[in-house]
Amino acid sequence: MEQFNKSQETHLWYTEYHTPNSGITLKVKETLLRVKSPYQELVILDTYEYGKMMLLDGLVMLTERDEFIYHEMITHMPVNVNPNIKKALIIGGGDCGTLRELSKYPFIENIKMVEIDEEVVKASKKYFPQLTSGLSKNSEIIIGDGIDFVEKTNEIFDLIIIDSTDPIGPAEGLFTDAFYSNCRRILSENGMMVLQAESPYFHADSIKIFSDRLKRIFGFITPYIAFIPTYPSGMWEFIICTKKELDTSLKSKSLIGDFEQMLKYYNHDVHSGAFKLPTFVKKIYGI
Amino acid sequence: MEQFNKSQETHLWYTEYHTPNSGITLKVKETLLRVKSPYQELVILDTYEYGKMMLLDGLVMLTERDEFIYHEMITHMPVNVNPNIKKALIIGGGDCGTLRELSKYPFIENIKMVEIDEEVVKASKKYFPQLTSGLSKNSEIIIGDGIDFVEKTNEIFDLIIIDSTDPIGPAEGLFTDAFYSNCRRILSENGMMVLQAESPYFHADSIKIFSDRLKRIFGFITPYIAFIPTYPSGMWEFIICTKKELDTSLKSKSLIGDFEQMLKYYNHDVHSGAFKLPTFVKKIYGI
The missing domain is CATH 3.40.50.150 (Vaccinia Virus protein VP39)
Known part of the structure; x- marks a missing residue:
């Protein structure tokens, strides 16, 4: 029988909702930057699938991979x-x-x-x-x-x-x-x-x-x-x-x-x- | 101040992982069918974004919308x-x-x-x-x-x-x-x-x-x-x-x-x- 592994790693997932009813979800290594500029919130996440990713006001702007x-x-x-x-x-x-x-x-x-x-x-x-x-x-x-x-x-x-x-x-x-x-x-x-x-x-x-x-x-x-x-x-x-x-x-x-x-x-x-x-x-x- | 609304609707989300580190996630109205055929698991979900959706062994085969x-x-x-x-x-x-x-x-x-x-x-x-x-x-x-x-x-x-x-x-x-x-x-x-x-x-x-x-x-x-x-x-x-x-x-x-x-x-x-x-x-x- 499979045992529940109590000591798992902690994984974060970032989900961008493209509509109220759908989105993409990406596993995140770490948050590299989170700043509030005078204009917007700027976040850089390091993701497993797409590498580093820039978000402005919570929306994906670009990823290293694509x-x-x-x-x-x-x-x-x-x-x-x-x-x-x-x-x-x-x-x-x-x-x-x-x-x-x-x-x-x-x-x-x-x-x-x-x-x-x-x-x-x-x-x-x-x-x-x-x-x-x-x-x-x-x-x-x-x-x-x-x-x-x-x-x-x-x-x-x-x-x-x-x-x-x-x-x-x-x-x-x-x-x-x-x-x-x-x-x-x-x-x-x-x-x-x-x-x-x-x-x-x-x-x-x-x-x-x-x-x-x-x-x-x-x-x-x-x-x-x-x-x-x-x-x-x-x-x-x-x-x-x-x-x-x-x-x-x-x-x-x-x-x-x-x-x-x-x-x-x-x-x-x-x-x-x-x-x-x-x-x-x-x-x-x-x- | 925004109040926490205790009586929210229950929402289900289906997530298909395209790789171990990324996927799409879709809000689900209801499960219309779930059968185990001699060959595979067949599920029909009704989703908000893509309408009815057919899944075989947990993977999206088709949706009404696309x-x-x-x-x-x-x-x-x-x-x-x-x-x-x-x-x-x-x-x-x-x-x-x-x-x-x-x-x-x-x-x-x-x-x-x-x-x-x-x-x-x-x-x-x-x-x-x-x-x-x-x-x-x-x-x-x-x-x-x-x-x-x-x-x-x-x-x-x-x-x-x-x-x-x-x-x-x-x-x-x-x-x-x-x-x-x-x-x-x-x-x-x-x-x-x-x-x-x-x-x-x-x-x-x-x-x-x-x-x-x-x-x-x-x-x-x-x-x-x-x-x-x-x-x-x-x-x-x-x-x-x-x-x-x-x-x-x-x-x-x-x-x-x-x-x-x-x-x-x-x-x-x-x-x-x-x-x-x-x-x-x-x-x-x-x-």
């Missing part, structure tokens, strides 16, 4: 659609993963990242050095309010990446007409704004409203999808917003030639595949 | 690659979802489904009528051992779909060289065998070994992927095995014309997109 998918897909998809990018702007993205990916393109002359919460950048430097190393010399990290930045700047950008949390908490102002209108104003004629747009599986209604607004403000939107195991449903949506209709085809095969072998998700096949949407996703966009 | 993805993708991908399918064989698939999808093609003259566990078919008829209704008049449900069937039959099939559980329990014999060799023997020259091959994210090592074996036995393998929220990591792999190199392009645009609007996942875009593998998945296959 961060490559989000960061490669929010970056290489737009750049390979329009390789004439000289100036890029990242709003948010304090973990520096998006900046790391953009840094791989030597032809981008200037990259500005505007992150409101310095604690996120500091924590990333300490706990996720793979995200913060190898950044381009042409990059600049500005600790400040992205809403304010896009309102006041007169610089013109060829690529704006909104790498933010969801529309609760400090990122709320990043989901307003005023913010998007300013982004459009500082976008070059062939420029692109890219953002993450949650799960088409769980958030169809909010994606519908959200994407209709983006279309109204920018003119054209082009959605694409990627597998992200630690995000709700594992299916994650990105939207490219443009002033003109977007030709999504790959513009230059040699563009990522030199570092394609460094990437773990994005490749030329994925480039075209990610724009191919399942029927229930097309229906959200009425396409 | 079953369409698995069943559409294991069926329409191969049929649209080779529309000259007259005779089809399903091994397993007792829930009848795969049979339902195959039944949509009037040009398939005969479909046999060989399921070992009658309890699965019965439970599906009772709890998932949407899976078991509208089956083709040309279809035949055989309660029997699939291993035995492929060993003894001399019929030749144009499509064999292995719609089984993982290689533990009653499906163990479906993962042997002997079984696959028999499948190859009863496959027509341009025929295809399709199977589900777990998550490339969690099961890379076993997919590597498994796919090498299939390649050795059949000659050619062609993997593709789909998003399935209730399966581990949400990224699920399928493999088409053939005797000749497979041209994966869509063979006839009109093929699913009449019922494309009935489908919720598969469409002509998805057809090509699903073969576009992320780099870390390509590496598993050495492609």
Whole structure:
């Protein structure tokens, strides 16, 4: 007969509820950091399955094991659609993963990242050095309010990446007409704004409203999808917003030639595949 | 001050551990069925998020809400690659979802489904009528051992779909060289065998070994992927095995014309997109 083992190890589990009725649960080695910044609660957990994991206000932002998918897909998809990018702007993205990916393109002359919460950048430097190393010399990290930045700047950008949390908490102002209108104003004629747009599986209604607004403000939107195991449903949506209709085809095969072998998700096949949407996703966009 | 509410409802949660250190957790309304068949434990839970859910030996097989993805993708991908399918064989698939999808093609003259566990078919008829209704008049449900069937039959099939559980329990014999060799023997020259091959994210090592074996036995393998929220990591792999190199392009645009609007996942875009593998998945296959 099996005996009850009285001297077991103590195990902690972190559960993120993706909806009130479902979630993922991960076994935790230890809590490495828990701080309240002026903007949000920032926690770094060390998990058995996904390695170190960053949470903001109780939601998974990234994990060591699968961060490559989000960061490669929010970056290489737009750049390979329009390789004439000289100036890029990242709003948010304090973990520096998006900046790391953009840094791989030597032809981008200037990259500005505007992150409101310095604690996120500091924590990333300490706990996720793979995200913060190898950044381009042409990059600049500005600790400040992205809403304010896009309102006041007169610089013109060829690529704006909104790498933010969801529309609760400090990122709320990043989901307003005023913010998007300013982004459009500082976008070059062939420029692109890219953002993450949650799960088409769980958030169809909010994606519908959200994407209709983006279309109204920018003119054209082009959605694409990627597998992200630690995000709700594992299916994650990105939207490219443009002033003109977007030709999504790959513009230059040699563009990522030199570092394609460094990437773990994005490749030329994925480039075209990610724009191919399942029927229930097309229906959200009425396409 | 918030008061502790003593009279709360009792809530049950079902957690499936995808690895020893991670899983999904779902809030449960009630247990509708729990039987021990001669082969396995069969449980039907009613969940808040995914509706009714079938579990075999404690693993999620399908849910009302996302079953369409698995069943559409294991069926329409191969049929649209080779529309000259007259005779089809399903091994397993007792829930009848795969049979339902195959039944949509009037040009398939005969479909046999060989399921070992009658309890699965019965439970599906009772709890998932949407899976078991509208089956083709040309279809035949055989309660029997699939291993035995492929060993003894001399019929030749144009499509064999292995719609089984993982290689533990009653499906163990479906993962042997002997079984696959028999499948190859009863496959027509341009025929295809399709199977589900777990998550490339969690099961890379076993997919590597498994796919090498299939390649050795059949000659050619062609993997593709789909998003399935209730399966581990949400990224699920399928493999088409053939005797000749497979041209994966869509063979006839009109093929699913009449019922494309009935489908919720598969469409002509998805057809090509699903073969576009992320780099870390390509590496598993050495492609």
